[in-house]
Amino acid sequence: MAATGTSQWLFPVSAIVDATPSRTTSSISVEKELYDRARGVEFLFRLGVTLVLPSSAMYTAATWFHRFYMRYSMEDYHRQDVAAACIFLATKTEECGRKLRDVAKVYCAKVYGRKNVDEIPDDSKEVLESQAAILLTEEVLLEALCFDFIVPTPHSDLVDLFDAQPEAAAQLEEFAWSIANDSYRTPLCVLYPPRIIAAACYILAQQYLDTPVGLSLAARISSPAPSASLPTPPSHKPAYPESTRFAVNFFKFNEMELASLSEALTILLEFYAAQDTRSSVEWVAPIASITPPEPTTRRGKLYQPFTVMAQGAPRAQSQSATVDTPSAEHPDVATVDEASTSPKSAGKGWIPIRGEVDTPEEPPQRLGQS
Numbered sequence: 001m002a003a004t005g006t007s008q009w010l011f012p013v014s015a016i017v018d019a020t021p022s023r024t025t026s027s028i029s030v031e032k033e034l035y036d037r038a039r040g041v042e043f044l045f046r047l048g049v050t051l052v053l054p055s056s057a058m059y060t061a062a063t064w065f066h067r068f069y070m071r072y073s074m075e076d077y078h079r080q081d082v083a084a085a086c087i088f089l090a091t092k093t094e095e096c097g098r099k100l101r102d103v104a105k106v107y108c109a110k111v112y113g114r115k116n117v118d119e120i121p122d123d124s125k126e127v128l129e130s131q132a133a134i135l136l137t138e139e140v141l142l143e144a145l146c147f148d149f150i151v152p153t154p155h156s157d158l159v160d161l162f163d164a165q166p167e168a169a170a171q172l173e174e175f176a177w178s179i180a181n182d183s184y185r186t187p188l189c190v191l192y193p194p195r196i197i198a199a200a201c202y203i204l205a206q207q208y209l210d211t212p213v214g215l216s217l218a219a220r221i222s223s224p225a226p227s228a229s230l231p232t233p234p235s236h237k238p239a240y241p242e243s244t245r246f247a248v249n250f251f252k253f254n255e256m257e258l259a260s261l262s263e264a265l266t267i268l269l270e271f272y273a274a275q276d277t278r279s280s281v282e283w284v285a286p287i288a289s290i291t292p293p294e295p296t297t298r299r300g301k302l303y304q305p306f307t308v309m310a311q312g313a314p315r316a317q318s319q320s321a322t323v324d325t326p327s328a329e330h331p332d333v334a335t336v337d338e339a340s341t342s343p344k345s346a347g348k349g350w351i352p353i354r355g356e357v358d359t360p361e362e363p364p365q366r367l368g369q370s
Helices: 011-019 030-050 055-068 080-094 099-112 126-144 154-163 168-185 194-210 241-249 255-273 286-290
Strands: none
Touching: 011 030, 030 080, 030 099, 030 168, 030 241, 055 080, 055 168, 055 241, 080 099, 080 126, 099 126, 154 194, 168 194, 194 241, 194 255, 194 286, 241 255, 241 286, 255 286
């Protein structure tokens, strides 16, 4: 599968829709794959929070998770094993080392519903099997990544964006940061450069806070600015305040980048619309109701309602595949609650989509197990 752009890790949206190994070798639907990717990243975040890892390590691990499944099928490598391997590798590259045993014990606690990690014996069968699975998956992960460990994040661009706008409301920064965290539950990190994602998070947060009187998303990202060709009467304020297009102007996006920004916004809105808003925090439903920009490409929706997917979508199975029995857990649960490593967001918690819930995962069935 060929990547586009200057990075081997940036792919067209069509690759997610039609050309991932989960589609070409396993016949897993795109809706099912994206649902399981979101669940896998949520599991990854839970591991990272329990291990008290810095945000940077979790962002790196989540990006590797998505990159891995651009090279391998979700049918062949269980999302929980891949998530744990990504976390374990990130503790090494981000210089926040954790022992394999400790990662495996937290893994077992999440999978088997143990509340107290310290009560799990170091030499228990589950811990030893989990350690072996993490090491084996890490080997495949290293091969999939081609030993390319450098991961830029949209959070760095958000820091630059808010540093250039010190008068921005603290609430805008908080919501933009939270949306950037949630973006890792989508495949945006393998579709667009970080600054595109950062701008999308900023503009979406801005749109939410300005609703219902603010500009549409289409107006905020249009090119040229809607008022650029019209003189402004001296007695009237500009119809399109400069602040509404701050991100677009700051990054100096060209036409192609604006098209990518439009698509990134659409994917985020589709993700939020798929959540069970009845059990989500109050701001999810308003964001999900925002009208997306005009489509730049023709495609179907990437996400189906997660309440439907949780009931179990059909998927292909093979004798060599790990079995992933769908559970009632939704991936729309954010539990990260530690400060980011960025000085711009020090002390800021992670706004959850649906509060702190720690529902046990369905344990993976591995080769040799009945």
